[in-house]
Amino acid sequence: MTLQQEIVGNAMQMAVVNLQPGQTVYCEAGKFLFKTSNVTMETRLAGPSSGGGQRQGQGQQGGGGMGGMLRQAMGTAMQVGQRYLAGESLAFQYFTSQGGEGTVGFAGVLPGEMRALELTGSRAWFAEKDAFVAAESSVEFGIAFQGGRTGMSGGEGFILEKFTGHGTVIICGAGNFIDLDPADFGGRIEVDTGCVVAFEEGIQYGIQRVGGLNRQGIMNAVFGGEGLSLATLEGQGRVILQSLTIEGLANALKKAQGGDKQGPTGGMFSTHAG
Structure with a gap:
């Protein structure tokens, strides 16, 4: 389902997202502005990657019981560790519309533009750290280290955010x-x-x-x-x-x-x- 959103503003833009019933969007900590009362908010350590961002009842189809829970926990720990090395926030905020359409607003942290990217599954997108604002839950979030060992330094240009799957990703930049x-x-x-x-x-x-x-x-x-x-x-x-x-x-x-x-x-x- 394509994310219904509108980029508004000039010098410092923001994204106003309209969620259909049951539709979920997630963002990094610090990018949320406002929401309607019928939109629930939940904080999770993992993003939608390899089932890490799914609810517990949905993530056990590939292997139930203790083994499935252990794999899920290890996947979450690895993703959190990558985000820690990248200097990113450790948690995501998830917003889901309940009982009708809901609205959520997001913004970047610097004066500048925002852009909505549509992923079709054919090509991934890479973004500089801190560019990510929000995405619908069908988009998987990952960290890509570039430049071999120098990528662990955390310097700008070495650590990238990677988005795969289908759906809308909203990014921001300065100027x-x-x-x-x-x-x-x-x-x-x-x-x-x-x-x-x-x-x-x-x-x-x-x-x-x-x-x-x-x-x-x-x-x-x-x-x-x-x-x-x-x-x-x-x-x-x-x-x-x-x-x-x-x-x-x-x-x-x-x-x-x-x-x-x-x-x-x-x-x-x-x-x-x-």
């Missing part, structure tokens, strides 16, 4: 969104790591270090921060970027308050044909 396809730019684009919001399965994602220990590299390290690395996106598929990074917003607020001055971080992306 404005721009949609690109690397295939339109010779098959590869290089992006400020803080500007990546989400991309389709099939896009190859990596991190490219730039700037050595020369004068420019030292200046980037001192003033630019993220200028030392770029996200590389290759292949064919949809890529969603944001025009404002969290670091850029933080630096702007510091300047407005007369705090530490930071240098510019440069452009959003560059193209490379090859």
